[in-house]
Amino acid sequence: MDKSKMFPVYQFSITFKHKGKIKKAVYEERMYPEELMEEDAKDEMASIMYSFEAKYLRISKNFTQMEFDVVRWEEWHSEYSFHFTFQLFEDEKSAFDSFRAYLKEKVDECRKSGTSTECLKEAEDEALWRLCPCDECKEEGKTTLLHSSLYFEAIAAYQVSKAGENE
Numbered sequence: 001m002d003k004s005k006m007f008p009v010y011q012f013s014i015t016f017k018h019k020g021k022i023k024k025a026v027y028e029e030r031m032y033p034e035e036l037m038e039e040d041a042k043d044e045m046a047s048i049m050y051s052f053e054a055k056y057l058r059i060s061k062n063f064t065q066m067e068f069d070v071v072r073w074e075e076w077h078s079e080y081s082f083h084f085t086f087q088l089f090e091d092e093k094s095a096f097d098s099f100r101a102y103l104k105e106k107v108d109e110c111r112k113s114g115t116s117t118e119c120l121k122e123a124e125d126e127a128l129w130r131l132c133p134c135d136e137c138k139e140e141g142k143t144t145l146l147h148s149s150l151y152f153e154a155i156a157a158y159q160v161s162k163a164g165e166n167e
């Protein structure tokens, strides 16, 4: 495994008491550019806790345990309607090549295990691929590959606003 292209995916979970019963809430997975220091992981956990609070009031009073662990290493990480990686590419073609290879691996895994490819959120449609041009991605050292027509308008609007800035 080429570790320079693989990034740790963490899963955070909280065990808490609700109406006298012990429940476990597993938070969605998050990928980071490198393994987290203990303190940083705790900070992340605290911010996740805060978002749990918004949904399930007063969990913090009743929680019994917080856990976090690296569940796997990935080249690209899936979010709703887009994938991102902390790899930087020379051009769009190399980014697309890398993503294509990643997808092929995922599709093969799905076929072997007999699961659907639904988890890929229709990322297979190359006609929809766009690299996100925003400054946040650049600042975070991320390459984000959008694969939903929903984003086309957003990107167009962003490019218009950038053009405005440079005038």
Ligand SMILES: [Zn+2]
Binding pocket: 132, 133, 134, 135, 136, 137, 138, 144
């Ligand atoms: Zn972006």
